[in-house]
Amino acid sequence: MTNEEHAADNTPAEQGSVPPMSELDRKVTAEFSGYTVRKDLVSKVKGNALVPSYVLEYLLGKYATTTDANSVQAGVERVRAILADNYVHREEANLIQSKIREKGRYQVIDKVQVTLNEKLDQYEATFENLGISRVVVDSQTVRNNPKLMVTGIWCMCTLVYAYSGDPKDVPWRLHRLMPVQMSRDDRENYFAMRSRFTADEWIDLLMQSVGFNPSQFSDRAKLLHLVRMIPFVERNYNLIELGPKGTGKSHIYSEFSPHGMLISGGEVTAAKLFVNNTTGQIGLVGFWDTVAFDEFAGKTKKADRALVDIMKNYMANKSFSRGRNTMQAEASMVFVGNTSHNVPYMLKNTDLFEELPIQYHDPAFLDRIHYYLPGWEFEQIRSEMFTSGYGFVVDYLAEILHNLRNVDYGSAFERYFTLSPSLSTRDKDGVRKTFSGLMKLIYPSGDATMSEMEPLLRCAIEGRKRVKDQLCRIDSTMAEVDFSYTRVGSVEPVAVHTLEEDDYPELYWRDGNGRDDVAAAENTAMPGMPATVAVADPVSNVVDARSIPSATDGQTQPAGDSSIQSVTAAKKPVLSRIERAAAAAREGHLEFVENQRGITYNKLFGAYVAGAKRITLKDQYIRMPYQIRNLAEFLETVLNYTDRGDEVQVHLVTGRTEPQFLDQQIEDLNAVQAEFGELGIVFTYEFSDSGHDRSIVTDTGWRVIPGRGLDIYQPYSFDWLNPLTRQQSLRRAKEFSVTYQRVDLSK
Incomplete structure (x- = not known):
C-alpha cells in the first residue's frame, strides 16, 4: 500500500451516511432507550x-x-x-425583535441573566444575544432557577410584545422560561442498568458520552479522561491540569454539563467568585458544581493576594469569609493552563508548577490540590478521536453525577488496602476524594472487588504524589513521604510512581535525594546507543559516514580502513553520551553512489547536531508528504543527540508548494510542530521562494551542506509492514554528497 492508498483507506464515510452500530451501541440504546x-x-x-x-x-x-x-x-x-x-445570533438580534413584535409572541433560545431592581422591587432579565434587558421575571421563576442570578443559564423562553404607550415601560414580557437542563434524579434506573455492563464497557460508554472514540485511547488514557469528570461528581474537589495546547483541557468544563462554569483565570474577583460585600450576594461557588479557571497558567499574570488567601481557605475548609459572616459552599475548583516547556525541561530547571503566576506558585496553595492531571499525556485532539457511536445525552449524565455528589466512597478501599502511615492528612484526603470520584463514575453503586478497586487507588495516589513531589522541590522544608499502600493480608508495601518519575529518574529527584534507584551516572547510554564511538582521522579530516555513531541504528559498522579509530565509552568516563558523539564531528566531504545502503540521518548528521540548542535547516523542498516525513526523521535525529532536559529550537526555511496543495503542506508542518513540541523540540518554519542552497547550521559551530537536502532516498512503498519505512539503513540512496564545515559564530 502506498502512502496515498493508506490515507484513502482511512477516509471517513460520506456525510449523511449512517455509521455502523457496534455491540456497545446496540447494548446502550437497548438498555437506556430515550437517554x-x-x-x-x-x-x-x-x-x-x-x-x-x-x-x-x-x-x-x-x-x-x-x-x-x-x-x-x-x-x-x-x-x-x-x-x-x-436560536438568537447576535447579528440577527434586530430581526428576532421584529419577529416578536409582528407575531406578538415568539420562542427564543438564549442565555438569560436576572438581576434585582431594588428601586422597583422586581426581578429583571437580560437576554445576552437578543440584546434586550429589564424584562420582568416573577419571583417563583427566580426561586426555581437561582443560577439566573449569577452568570445566567441557557433557556428556551417565550417572549410577548406588549407596548403600553409609556416610553418608560419595557414592552417585552416573559411568558415562559424553561432552562435547558434535566431535573429528574434517575439514579435508581441508572444503577440497575449499570449492572448489565462490564467495567470496560461502562468506561467506553462514558468516553463516548463525552464525545470520544474509546478505541483510540489506551486504558490509562481513558482513566485520565475520567479524572477530568471527577469535579462534577465530587464535592469540593481541587484539580489542576497543565500541559500543551490543543489537548481539550477546558472543553469538558464548558460543554459537558449545565452544572459547570468555565471562566478566564484573569477575570475572576473575590466578589464574583465568593461573595459581593456590597450586595451580600454569594458568588459562583454557591451556585455551580464546578468552577473551572481557563488559561490559569502564565508567569507574568497577576493575581489579587487577598483572593488567593480566600481561595486557600475555601479549598482547605470548604468555607470563606468576606466581612463578618463565614459561608460554606461545595463547588469543586479546576485550574487548567498551558505549559511552555516539556516535562524534562521543567524537571531539570524548575518544577511542574513553573507556569503558574507567582501568587499561586505557593506551597500553601498547591498543597490544597487533590490531583495534578498530567496534561502532557493527553494527545492533541484529532478528528479520528471523536466518536460516531451512541452515548448518554450529556444533560442526563450530568444530572446523575450532580446527584451522586451526595455519596461518599472515599473509604471503600480500606476493606482491601491500607495507605502508608507516612501520608499527611491532606495527602490522604486527596487520595480518598479521587478514589471516591472514580468509584462513582465507574462503579456508581459502590460495589467493586479488590482487583477492580486497585487500579483506581493507584491512579488516585499517583495524582496526589505528583503534587507532593513537586512541593518538595519548591519547599525544601517539606518532608518527603512514602506513597505506597499495602494489600490486606500482605506485609509488603506496593510503591506507586508517577510516569515522569520512571521516564526521567535522573531529573525527577534533585541531587538524587538518597534514591538508590535513580541512574545518576552521567555516562549512562541511551537505549540503542553503541558503546564505541568513531572519530575521524586527524590527518585526513575525512569522516567515514558508515562509522558515525547512531542512537537507533544498533552497533557501529567498521570502516574498513586504518583512518578510523575507535574509542570506547568506558575509556572516556568524563564525557556524556552526547559529548562523546559531538567529539566525533570533523570537517570533511563525503560522496555517495546511487543505490548505496546503510546511510542514515543519525550517521550523517548526529555528531554535528549533538548538543546543539539552535539549529537552522534550509531546504527548499520540504513540501510533499514524503519530504515532510524526511523532516520528521531529521527531527528524530535531533531528538536522539540532544539533552531531553533542554529545549532545542529547530527553524526550517523552505519553499511553498503548489497553491492547491499549500493548505496540506501547512497542516503537515503544524502537525510536526505539535508532535515534536511535546518532546522538547521547538520547531518553527518560514517560507522563502528565493533561496536554493541547502544547509544545516547549528549554534555549536557547524555548517552541514547536504547536496540533495534531506531527500537522499530512492522512492519506496510507505507501508508499516515494509521494514524500509522504519529503518533508514535498509533504504537505497540516491547519488549525493555532504560537506561538513566549521563556522565562526562570532561573525
Missing part, C-alpha cells in the same frame, strides 16, 4: 451557533434519540429548524 444520542449529530446540527453541546443534546434528546435512520434524520432536521428559527 442516548448519536454523538456525531451534535456537529451536524451546530453550524455556526455558539451554543454549548449540552443545549444541542438536550434538543437531540427530545427529537432524535432513536436508532432508526429515518427517524434520526427527521429529528436532526427538526433540531436544525428550531436552531434556525429560535
Whole structure:
C-alpha cells in the first residue's frame, strides 16, 4: 500500500451516511432507550451557533434519540429548524425583535441573566444575544432557577410584545422560561442498568458520552479522561491540569454539563467568585458544581493576594469569609493552563508548577490540590478521536453525577488496602476524594472487588504524589513521604510512581535525594546507543559516514580502513553520551553512489547536531508528504543527540508548494510542530521562494551542506509492514554528497 492508498483507506464515510452500530451501541440504546444520542449529530446540527453541546443534546434528546435512520434524520432536521428559527445570533438580534413584535409572541433560545431592581422591587432579565434587558421575571421563576442570578443559564423562553404607550415601560414580557437542563434524579434506573455492563464497557460508554472514540485511547488514557469528570461528581474537589495546547483541557468544563462554569483565570474577583460585600450576594461557588479557571497558567499574570488567601481557605475548609459572616459552599475548583516547556525541561530547571503566576506558585496553595492531571499525556485532539457511536445525552449524565455528589466512597478501599502511615492528612484526603470520584463514575453503586478497586487507588495516589513531589522541590522544608499502600493480608508495601518519575529518574529527584534507584551516572547510554564511538582521522579530516555513531541504528559498522579509530565509552568516563558523539564531528566531504545502503540521518548528521540548542535547516523542498516525513526523521535525529532536559529550537526555511496543495503542506508542518513540541523540540518554519542552497547550521559551530537536502532516498512503498519505512539503513540512496564545515559564530 502506498502512502496515498493508506490515507484513502482511512477516509471517513460520506456525510449523511449512517455509521455502523457496534455491540456497545446496540447494548446502550437497548438498555437506556430515550437517554442516548448519536454523538456525531451534535456537529451536524451546530453550524455556526455558539451554543454549548449540552443545549444541542438536550434538543437531540427530545427529537432524535432513536436508532432508526429515518427517524434520526427527521429529528436532526427538526433540531436544525428550531436552531434556525429560535436560536438568537447576535447579528440577527434586530430581526428576532421584529419577529416578536409582528407575531406578538415568539420562542427564543438564549442565555438569560436576572438581576434585582431594588428601586422597583422586581426581578429583571437580560437576554445576552437578543440584546434586550429589564424584562420582568416573577419571583417563583427566580426561586426555581437561582443560577439566573449569577452568570445566567441557557433557556428556551417565550417572549410577548406588549407596548403600553409609556416610553418608560419595557414592552417585552416573559411568558415562559424553561432552562435547558434535566431535573429528574434517575439514579435508581441508572444503577440497575449499570449492572448489565462490564467495567470496560461502562468506561467506553462514558468516553463516548463525552464525545470520544474509546478505541483510540489506551486504558490509562481513558482513566485520565475520567479524572477530568471527577469535579462534577465530587464535592469540593481541587484539580489542576497543565500541559500543551490543543489537548481539550477546558472543553469538558464548558460543554459537558449545565452544572459547570468555565471562566478566564484573569477575570475572576473575590466578589464574583465568593461573595459581593456590597450586595451580600454569594458568588459562583454557591451556585455551580464546578468552577473551572481557563488559561490559569502564565508567569507574568497577576493575581489579587487577598483572593488567593480566600481561595486557600475555601479549598482547605470548604468555607470563606468576606466581612463578618463565614459561608460554606461545595463547588469543586479546576485550574487548567498551558505549559511552555516539556516535562524534562521543567524537571531539570524548575518544577511542574513553573507556569503558574507567582501568587499561586505557593506551597500553601498547591498543597490544597487533590490531583495534578498530567496534561502532557493527553494527545492533541484529532478528528479520528471523536466518536460516531451512541452515548448518554450529556444533560442526563450530568444530572446523575450532580446527584451522586451526595455519596461518599472515599473509604471503600480500606476493606482491601491500607495507605502508608507516612501520608499527611491532606495527602490522604486527596487520595480518598479521587478514589471516591472514580468509584462513582465507574462503579456508581459502590460495589467493586479488590482487583477492580486497585487500579483506581493507584491512579488516585499517583495524582496526589505528583503534587507532593513537586512541593518538595519548591519547599525544601517539606518532608518527603512514602506513597505506597499495602494489600490486606500482605506485609509488603506496593510503591506507586508517577510516569515522569520512571521516564526521567535522573531529573525527577534533585541531587538524587538518597534514591538508590535513580541512574545518576552521567555516562549512562541511551537505549540503542553503541558503546564505541568513531572519530575521524586527524590527518585526513575525512569522516567515514558508515562509522558515525547512531542512537537507533544498533552497533557501529567498521570502516574498513586504518583512518578510523575507535574509542570506547568506558575509556572516556568524563564525557556524556552526547559529548562523546559531538567529539566525533570533523570537517570533511563525503560522496555517495546511487543505490548505496546503510546511510542514515543519525550517521550523517548526529555528531554535528549533538548538543546543539539552535539549529537552522534550509531546504527548499520540504513540501510533499514524503519530504515532510524526511523532516520528521531529521527531527528524530535531533531528538536522539540532544539533552531531553533542554529545549532545542529547530527553524526550517523552505519553499511553498503548489497553491492547491499549500493548505496540506501547512497542516503537515503544524502537525510536526505539535508532535515534536511535546518532546522538547521547538520547531518553527518560514517560507522563502528565493533561496536554493541547502544547509544545516547549528549554534555549536557547524555548517552541514547536504547536496540533495534531506531527500537522499530512492522512492519506496510507505507501508508499516515494509521494514524500509522504519529503518533508514535498509533504504537505497540516491547519488549525493555532504560537506561538513566549521563556522565562526562570532561573525
